[in-house]
Amino acid sequence: MSQLVWSNDLNTGIDVIDSQHRRIVEFINQLGDARxxxxxxxxxxxxxxxxxxxxxxxxxxxSLMEDAGYEFLRGHQKVHELFVKRVADMQAQFKAGNDVSDELHGLLRRWLFSHIRSDDAAYVGAVKGNMKALVRDQSKEGWLSRSLGKFFRRR
Ligand SMILES: [Fe+2]
Ligand SMILES: [Fe+2]
Structure with missing residues (x-):
């Protein structure tokens, strides 16, 4: 199956988010290669x-949406939650010996870009404004690396 290719309309304009999305795309392509x-x-x-x-x-x-007081945070969380559940179910099936990797790969390929283009794009205005304010506020210096450290394991 062809590789997922990043296109510029997927950029949110929030660098830290864009590089995370690109990393997920890499994982999806690695899954294709392994398959x-x-x-x-x-x-x-x-x-x-x-x-x-x-x-x-x-x-x-x-956490970015929450800090920004984004009004559709709950809905967005729900979408993440349902996706995580579907993927976890498939992962469990895979571990049980069923070859669901084709189905999983297809789901990831369809889901990610459409989620970035609709749900993620929707929070950009709110989150970006708040990030600028945080960066300007000297007393909050280092908040970005601190919150990255909170959620991502060093590897
Ligand atoms: Fe995202
Ligand atoms: Fe999202």
Whole structure:
């Protein structure tokens, strides 16, 4: 299956978010490669890494929305939650020996770009304004690296 290719309309304009989204795209493409190679152990490893990273991304994104007082935070959280549940179900099936990696790969490919273009794009205005204010406020210096450290494991 062809690789997912980043296109400029996926950029939110919030660099830290864009680089996280690109990392998730990389995971999805790595999953495609591992599938093509028919390497079950590699597929399992990629799924694990991707789930872990995506959970961190969701938590980070939700904290930005919360800090900004974004009015549709709850709805956005719900969308993340349902997605996480679907992926976790598939991961459990994979671990139980069912080859669901094709289905999972398809879901990820369809879901991610449409989520970035609609749900994520919707919070950009609110979050960006708040981030600028935080950066201007000297007393909050370092908040970005602090919150990244909170959600992402050093690797
Ligand atoms: Fe996102
Ligand atoms: Fe999101």
């Amino acid at each position: 093509q190679a028919g390497d079950r152990a590699a597929i399992g490893e990629v799924i694990e890494g991707m789930v872990d990273y995506t959970l961190s991304h969701f938590a980070f994104e939700e």
